[in-house]
Amino acid sequence: MKDRIRGIVAGVLFAAVPLVSLAAGLPAPFEGSSTLQADGVVKSVDMATHAVAVLDAQGAEASFNITDTSNFAQIRPGSKVHIRMTRNAVVSITRGADAHDAAQLASSGSVQNVVAQVQAVDHASGVMALKGANGSVFHIRGRDAAKVAGVTPGMQVTVAFAPQVSVAVAPVQ
Known part of the structure; x- marks a missing residue:
């Protein structure tokens, strides 16, 4: 309340x-x-929650909850991706x-x-x-x-x- x-x-x-x-x-x-746009390499993917952890060029990790899942099925650990927020x-x-x-x-x-x-x-x-x-x-x-x-x-x-x-x-x- x-x-x-x-x-x-x-x-x-x-x-x-x-x-x-x-x-x-x-x-x-x-x-x-x-x-905000960034490129990185996928560290992990959680298909159930539509979450992805990505490493940037400097090795920093960020996690995202994907709202536009049109390309989500193509994402695999180790693949290069483009994130757009x-x-x-x-x-x-x-x-x-x-x-x-x-x-x-x-x-x-x-x-x-x-x-x-x-x-x-x-x-x-x-x-x-x-x-x-x-x-x-x-x-x-x-x-x-x-x-x-x-x-x-x-x-x-x-x-x-x-x-x-x-x-x-x-x-x-």
Whole structure:
């Protein structure tokens, strides 16, 4: 029950973030997605749970629960694979302190939030390069490139990632 109430409160607070952005004269929040792709060698496969453990080029291991199982039957230990993970997100332009406060409030629910700074924007494609607090750079593609038009390098954003991740695996040809 506590988790449900916490989720409801977090949802209400997260819904308030767009209102703060609009009131401050900042670009309106917009939807986008982040895609991460990597190649590796399969260490193990669990056909029952659709899980696969993969070793990357440096020998680090990562496990994935595959949601797109169209190629899953072809995956075997020792085979080279391409992993593609996609997450939907809502990007809100905020001012420094507002971004941190919004991220902390909304992180109490099932939504994962990341505060980042815009490094570059390709307005034609709607793709933004964002630098997180830990220094890592990641990319978000806006669903509608026109909504990214008001975003410029140096702006502070809060990215609210959806809890669902779409993960596909395919053999490397």
